Amino acid sequence: MNPKEQIEKFREVYNGLREEIGKVIVGQEAIVDGTLNALFANGHVLLEGVPGLGKTLLVRTLSQVLDLSFNRIQFTPDLMPADVLGTNMVHETDDGKRAFEYQHGPIFAHLVLADEINRATPKTQSAMLEAMQERSVTVGGKIRKMDLPFFVLATQNPIDQEGTYPLPEAQLDRFFYKLLVGYPTAGELSEIVTRTTEGSSVQVSKVVDGATLIELQQLVQQVPVASHVKDYAIRLILATHPNTETALDITNQFLRFGSSPRGAQALLLGAKVQALTEGRFNVSFDDVAVVATPALRHRLIVNFEAEAEGVTTDIVLGKIMADVPFDADSAKVSS
Amino acid sequence: MWLGLLIGACLWLAALAVYKLAPVPQSSLLWVGAIGLALPLAGLLFGLARRFAGSDTARWLDREIGLKERLSTAVELSDSSSKNSAWSALVISDAAKAVGEIEPKKLLPLRLPTVCHWTLLVLAACVGLGFVPEHRSQAHLDQQRDSAIIGDVGQNLAALTKLQVEISPPHFESTEDALESVQELGREFMKGRLVRDEALAELSILAERLRDQSSKLGQARTLKKIQQASRAAPGAGRQTKAAIQRQLNELKKSLGDAKETKPEQFDALQSKMDAVKSAAAGLPDASTPDGQQARQELAQSMADLAKMAEQMGLEMPKINEALQALESSNIDQFLKNMDISGDNLQKMADLAKAMQNLQMQMAEIGKTLGEQLDKGQVPAAIESLQKMMSQLESDRLTPEQLDKMIQELQEALNPAEDFGECSKLLSDAKGKANAGDKAGAAQSLAEAAEELKKIMGDMENMMAALQNLERAQLAVGNSQSFGSCKRPGVGPSNKPGGGVGTWGDDSYQLTQDDLAQRWDNSGFSRPEMDARGNTDRGDGKVPKEMVSTRIKGKINPKGPMPSITLRGVSIKGSSKVQFEEAVTAAQSDALNALNQDKVPRAYRDSVRDYFDDLKE
Numbered sequence: 001m002n003p004k005e006q007i008e009k010f011r012e013v014y015n016g017l018r019e020e021i022g023k024v025i026v027g028q029e030a031i032v033d034g035t036l037n038a039l040f041a042n043g044h045v046l047l048e049g050v051p052g053l054g055k056t057l058l059v060r061t062l063s064q065v066l067d068l069s070f071n072r073i074q075f076t077p078d079l080m081p082a083d084v085l086g087t088n089m090v091h092e093t094d095d096g097k098r099a100f101e102y103q104h105g106p107i108f109a110h111l112v113l114a115d116e117i118n119r120a121t122p123k124t125q126s127a128m129l130e131a132m133q134e135r136s137v138t139v140g141g142k143i144r145k146m147d148l149p150f151f152v153l154a155t156q157n158p159i160d161q162e163g164t165y166p167l168p169e170a171q172l173d174r175f176f177y178k179l180l181v182g183y184p185t186a187g188e189l190s191e192i193v194t195r196t197t198e199g200s201s202v203q204v205s206k207v208v209d210g211a212t213l214i215e216l217q218q219l220v221q222q223v224p225v226a227s228h229v230k231d232y233a234i235r236l237i238l239a240t241h242p243n244t245e246t247a248l249d250i251t252n253q254f255l256r257f258g259s260s261p262r263g264a265q266a267l268l269l270g271a272k273v274q275a276l277t278e279g280r281f282n283v284s285f286d287d288v289a290v291v292a293t294p295a296l297r298h299r300l301i302v303n304f305e306a307e308a309e310g311v312t313t314d315i316v317l318g319k320i321m322a323d324v325p326f327d328a329d330s331a332k333v334s335s
Numbered sequence: 336m337w338l339g340l341l342i343g344a345c346l347w348l349a350a351l352a353v354y355k356l357a358p359v360p361q362s363s364l365l366w367v368g369a370i371g372l373a374l375p376l377a378g379l380l381f382g383l384a385r386r387f388a389g390s391d392t393a394r395w396l397d398r399e400i401g402l403k404e405r406l407s408t409a410v411e412l413s414d415s416s417s418k419n420s421a422w423s424a425l426v427i428s429d430a431a432k433a434v435g436e437i438e439p440k441k442l443l444p445l446r447l448p449t450v451c452h453w454t455l456l457v458l459a460a461c462v463g464l465g466f467v468p469e470h471r472s473q474a475h476l477d478q479q480r481d482s483a484i485i486g487d488v489g490q491n492l493a494a495l496t497k498l499q500v501e502i503s504p505p506h507f508e509s510t511e512d513a514l515e516s517v518q519e520l521g522r523e524f525m526k527g528r529l530v531r532d533e534a535l536a537e538l539s540i541l542a543e544r545l546r547d548q549s550s551k552l553g554q555a556r557t558l559k560k561i562q563q564a565s566r567a568a569p570g571a572g573r574q575t576k577a578a579i580q581r582q583l584n585e586l587k588k589s590l591g592d593a594k595e596t597k598p599e600q601f602d603a604l605q606s607k608m609d610a611v612k613s614a615a616a617g618l619p620d621a622s623t624p625d626g627q628q629a630r631q632e633l634a635q636s637m638a639d640l641a642k643m644a645e646q647m648g649l650e651m652p653k654i655n656e657a658l659q660a661l662e663s664s665n666i667d668q669f670l671k672n673m674d675i676s677g678d679n680l681q682k683m684a685d686l687a688k689a690m691q692n693l694q695m696q697m698a699e700i701g702k703t704l705g706e707q708l709d710k711g712q713v714p715a716a717i718e719s720l721q722k723m724m725s726q727l728e729s730d731r732l733t734p735e736q737l738d739k740m741i742q743e744l745q746e747a748l749n750p751a752e753d754f755g756e757c758s759k760l761l762s763d764a765k766g767k768a769n770a771g772d773k774a775g776a777a778q779s780l781a782e783a784a785e786e787l788k789k790i791m792g793d794m795e796n797m798m799a800a801l802q803n804l805e806r807a808q809l810a811v812g813n814s815q816s817f818g819s820c821k822r823p824g825v826g827p828s829n830k831p832g833g834g835v836g837t838w839g840d841d842s843y844q845l846t847q848d849d850l851a852q853r854w855d856n857s858g859f860s861r862p863e864m865d866a867r868g869n870t871d872r873g874d875g876k877v878p879k880e881m882v883s884t885r886i887k888g889k890i891n892p893k894g895p896m897p898s899i900t901l902r903g904v905s906i907k908g909s910s911k912v913q914f915e916e917a918v919t920a921a922q923s924d925a926l927n928a929l930n931q932d933k934v935p936r937a938y939r940d941s942v943r944d945y946f947d948d949l950k951e
Contacts, residue, residue, distance in 0.1 A: 002421050004425055007425075226407045226411050228407065229408075282408035282409075282426050282429075283404065285404060326398075327398065
């Protein structure tokens with residue numbers, strides 16, 4: 001299949017997924033697009049929003065439209081890493097002997113929903129680090145590869161502070177996007193109420209299987225990026241590094257830490273998916289700009305002053321994007 | 336180009352603003368204007384000469400048309416190693432399709448860019464600023480005026496000196512150097528680099544240097560003598576005896592029978608005529624006894640007047656006609672005839688005074704060659720030498736005349752020492768004359784005359800140079816143009832004033848030093864005048880009990896009159912002259928002084944009022 005056909009296939013799958021998810025999820029196009037974008041970029045998504053906005057429903061619907069295995073892990077404070085990863089258990093063999101046998105944890109699925117991930121202890125949260133980055137799990141000194149595609153969708157509630165454990169920076173950095181789920185509009189809410197209170201049931205169909213998804217993920221990586229567009233992404237990342245030559249004033253004022261290189265990777269991969277979804281064969285500045293906020297907002301750590309003044313990473317990112325021009329001297333960036 | 340125009344306009348605005356606020360030279364505006372005009376041109380040339388890379392052009396097109404980086408990515412891919420890949424072909428074909436949809440008209444619209452609006456705004460501000468008057472401090476204005484004056488002075492100095500050299504080329508190297516120095520100073524002034532104090536210092540230094548130079552070369556005394564001669568009798572130092580005699584003869588011819596009449600007699604006659612005219616103007620009615628008596632007295636006065644004029648040798652028919660008009664009680668005709676007579680009398684008086692002046696000049700000229708040289712009367716000395724030469728060349732020269740000539744030459748040797756080689760040449764002439772070599776003596780005398788001419792020419796050049804320098808000093812010092820500063824020591828009538836110092840132009844504002852320089856009135860001599868009245872002034876010594884008295888006066892309410900301290904001499908005894916006669920004579924003198932511009936303008940009204948009061 002030539003790239004043009006692959007791209008057509010990509011768009012067909014993408015639009016199919018949107019259409020099918022749209023049957024269940026009312027509104028929230030940005031969240032759906034962000035989630036699908038991360039899916040094709042082979043990245044994990046952290047969904048944050050108050051309860052009842054359809055986060056879990058979105059993930060569950062996604063699992064239904066994808067012809068992939070799906071596990072849901074409800075994170076609680078007493079959840080242990082072994083409960084997530086699995087453990088060696090003693091069992092009797094056919095010849096009557098006893099031996100350890102590895103029992104796979106719920107993380108072993110193509111699509112994992114880590115519901116309310118911030119309710120587990122950091123120890124349990126960290127159990128997912130290797131799986132998310134390396135696509136493998138080490139238990140009992142043995143590395144076990146995950147089945148691909150592997151996709152973690154985590155949700156968290158920003159308002160419950162009691163009994164929650166904020167995700168460590170290393171954990172956060174492994175999420176491709178952090179999507180903020182907002183309230184539905186009046187029309188959307190009306191539609192939600194109609195659908196959920198009148199006993200109608202919606203059936204969604206499978207759109208894509210794992211092998212096709214992997215193919216499409218590989219296709220995404222082939223999308224060419226012009227050097228000046230890549231420079232723009234890099235300049236955005238560098239602008240988030242406080243107390244450096246490339247830092248902006250707002251960066252020095254409100255940020256404690258900037259984005260890691262994973263941020264740049266997320267920017268470009270997300271932009272590539274964005275380009276393909278728009279039917280283009282190259283990445284534009286606008287593609288980078290569109291994905292910049294969900295890709296970077298969880299990678300920036302604000303300082304005390306920002307917290308005191310109520311300045312969020314979204315505000316800082318907005319200012320950075322306004323101040324960093326699209327087309328600048330690439331030599332300056334390279335240096 | 337547009338950016339260049341904007342930068343140029345901003346430059347103009349900035350330069351104009353600076354020019355309005357600060358005293359920058361006007362030429363800087365022209366320079367900035369030229370740069371401002373050149374900038375758009377340079378911008379246009381730069382734009383035309385600039386070569387853009389393909390990737391830059393692609394990026395510009397992406398940005399301008401909104402191609403979402405299609406072109407730039409395609410250009411990069413076409414230059415990369417993967418240009419033959421399927422993806423590259425896809426991207427390039429996509430870009431090509433997008434380029435095919437480009438409309439050049441939209442890409443390069445025929446409209447002025449935004450920068451033009453700013454340029455127009457700045458240019459409008461420039462025009463507005465052009466109407467704002469410049470802010471200049473008084474000090475700067477003074478400096479500008481001084482600079483203009485210095486330039487004017489320099490131009491005049493250079494031009495006058497050049498003209499002087501062309502008219503009378505210098506004969507001696509020192510004179511040539513001096514004149515060249517003056518010209519050089521003039522050129523330096525014209526450059527406008529000097530401020531007032533520096534210019535004054537330069538002028539003083541050069542004037543001093545010229546004087547020193549003259550002194551070193553032994554010309555100082557010669558120069559001083561010639562100057563004194565020209566001041567003593569304006570004309571005597573420059574004219575020959577023959578020329579003065581010629582003028583005298585012409586004046587005598589004009590005066591006719593009245594040639595022996597003195598100017599004072601004319602003045603007396605004029606006074607009488609004025610008295611008669613006054614009496615006639617207030618004549619009572621003829622029908623009254625007083626009127627008849629007054630007419631008789633007036634007729635008597637007229638008869639006396641006619642007799643007096645006849646005695647003086649004057650022909651005044653209008654007086655007789657006036658007498659006839661008086662007899663026929665035609666007072667208007669009488670006054671008219673009297674006015675005509677007065678005018679004629681005044682002309683005669685002027686001629687008489689001119690003749691008296693010439694006689695004084697004639698008297699001033701030395702009788703012998705020695706005297707002439709001693710007084711610095713070079714033309715007269717040359718004339719004397721030429722006369723001697725003609726005598727020597729003549730066959731009719733008697734031994735007595737030769738002896739007298741040798742004697743005269745002997746006496747002239749000492750005064751001639753101030754005139755270069757003249758003394759030596761006269762000595763040679765004397766020796767040759769003694770030896771009977773008349774031709775040789777005449778030749779030496781001719782050489783001496785030539786030497787005198789050269790010295791005279793150079794001294795005149797040197798005097799003119801010094802006068803020009805003094806005039807330049809006055810102009811720069813008083814912040815006046817060179818033309819408005821008269822030659823020092825000479826008044827409007829081109830004659831020295833009658834008083835101490837210079838009355839030529841009372842608008843001079845001289846410093847104390849300048850005044851001190853002008854106090855030297857050596858060389859001036861007052862004409863011998865008959866006493867206006869015999870008064871006993873005692874033994875001429877100041878009594879011990881005399882004390883200094885400060886006399887304060889006032890010309891007008893506008894300002895005080897300068898006060899001076901005088902040590903007076905008490906006048907004892909009684910006058911033998913009638914008071915009225917003395918007053919009339921003094922008034923006549925004052926009127927003459929007023930008419931001849933001998934009295935400063937500011938003092939004229941006061942003098943006139945004073946004598947009018949005395950008369951009343």
